[in-house]
Amino acid sequence: MYWYKLTPLDVLMFRDAKPFSPQERAWAGSVFPPNNHAIAGALRSSFGINGNITMKGVFLCCDENLYFPRPFNYVNQNRLTPIAWLDDNHPSQRMIWDQSKPVPLVIDHKQLTDQKNEDRGQDEKVYRQFLPSDVILKLLKNEALTEEDWLVDVDKEKKDKPWIVETRSHNTLQDGTRQVKDSDGYFVENAVRLLDGWGLAIAVDELTDKKLSQKVKPLIMRLGGEGHRVLLERWDVFDK
Structure with a gap:
C-alpha cells in the first residue's frame, strides 16, 4: 500500500x-x-x-x-472491567443488576491504589x-x-x-x-x-x-x- x-x-x-x-x-x-x-x-x-x-x-x-x-473501556487512564471478570471477593460482586442487560463495567480498586497520593493538579491534566x-x-x-x-x-x-x-x-x-x-x-x-x-x-x-x-x-x-x-x-x- x-x-x-x-x-x-x-x-x-x-x-x-x-x-x-x-x-x-x-x-x-x-x-x-x-x-x-x-x-x-x-x-x-x-x-x-x-x-x-x-x-x-x-x-x-x-x-x-x-x-x-x-478505547471506550477506559476512563482517563483507568480501565473499566466487567464485574463478572473480577475476583469473587471483590466488592462489586455484591451488586444487583438486570441479568438481561450487559454486565456493568467498574474500575478495579487495584488500579486506584497508586493514585491516592496524587496532588490536586490531577484535574488539570488533559487526556x-x-x-x-x-x-x-x-x-x-x-x-x-x-x-x-x-x-x-x-x-x-x-x-x-x-x-x-x-x-x-x-x-x-x-x-x-x-x-x-x-x-x-x-x-x-x-x-x-x-x-x-x-x-x-x-x-x-x-x-x-x-x-x-x-x-x-x-x-x-x-x-x-x-x-x-x-x-x-x-x-x-x-x-x-
Missing part, C-alpha cells in the same frame, strides 16, 4: 446520511473524520480515477504518526481522545501504559481532540427585500477546522498510486461540501 497525507487548506464540511431539508429541520448534521467512501469519491472526481480503489483509512495523523480513537499508533500497539500487546501515554503532548498535539467545530448559518433572502425566506431560507451546519500540524492519512493500492503520480503537482483535491480543498501528498514514512 502507498500512503498519502491530506492537509486541509480550509475548513471541511461532511454532512451525515440523514435526509435533510431546510423546511423540515434547520440543522444539517455532520460527521468527522470522513469515511473512505467520501475520500474515494473525491479522488475520482478530482483526478479522473476510474475503476476500483483499494484503500486503508481514513486516519488522523500528526508528526509522522497515525492516531486512533481511544488524549485519540492515541498514537505506538500506544495502541502497547494495548494490543497487553502492555502496561504510563501516564504519559494517556496525556496530551501540548507542544505537538495541542488539545485532546485535534479539531474545532465552527457553526455556520446559511440564509436566502426574498427577492427585492432583506427578509429571509419563510421556506428553504435558513439552515445551520457545522464546519471542522483541524489544528495546525494535523491532517488525514490514507493508503491506496499500487494502481491508484501510479495514476496519482502521473498528475501535475501539487495535488489539490476537493473534499466535502461547498468545494473546500485539501493538499494531497505522498507520505512514504509508512510504506512497506
Whole structure:
C-alpha cells in the first residue's frame, strides 16, 4: 500500500446520511473524520480515477504518526472491567443488576491504589481522545501504559481532540427585500477546522498510486461540501 497525507487548506464540511431539508429541520448534521467512501469519491472526481480503489483509512495523523480513537473501556487512564471478570471477593460482586442487560463495567480498586497520593493538579491534566499508533500497539500487546501515554503532548498535539467545530448559518433572502425566506431560507451546519500540524492519512493500492503520480503537482483535491480543498501528498514514512 502507498500512503498519502491530506492537509486541509480550509475548513471541511461532511454532512451525515440523514435526509435533510431546510423546511423540515434547520440543522444539517455532520460527521468527522470522513469515511473512505467520501475520500474515494473525491479522488475520482478530482483526478479522473476510474475503476476500483483499494484503500486503508481514513486516519488522523500528526508528526509522522497515525492516531486512533481511544478505547471506550477506559476512563482517563483507568480501565473499566466487567464485574463478572473480577475476583469473587471483590466488592462489586455484591451488586444487583438486570441479568438481561450487559454486565456493568467498574474500575478495579487495584488500579486506584497508586493514585491516592496524587496532588490536586490531577484535574488539570488533559487526556488524549485519540492515541498514537505506538500506544495502541502497547494495548494490543497487553502492555502496561504510563501516564504519559494517556496525556496530551501540548507542544505537538495541542488539545485532546485535534479539531474545532465552527457553526455556520446559511440564509436566502426574498427577492427585492432583506427578509429571509419563510421556506428553504435558513439552515445551520457545522464546519471542522483541524489544528495546525494535523491532517488525514490514507493508503491506496499500487494502481491508484501510479495514476496519482502521473498528475501535475501539487495535488489539490476537493473534499466535502461547498468545494473546500485539501493538499494531497505522498507520505512514504509508512510504506512497506
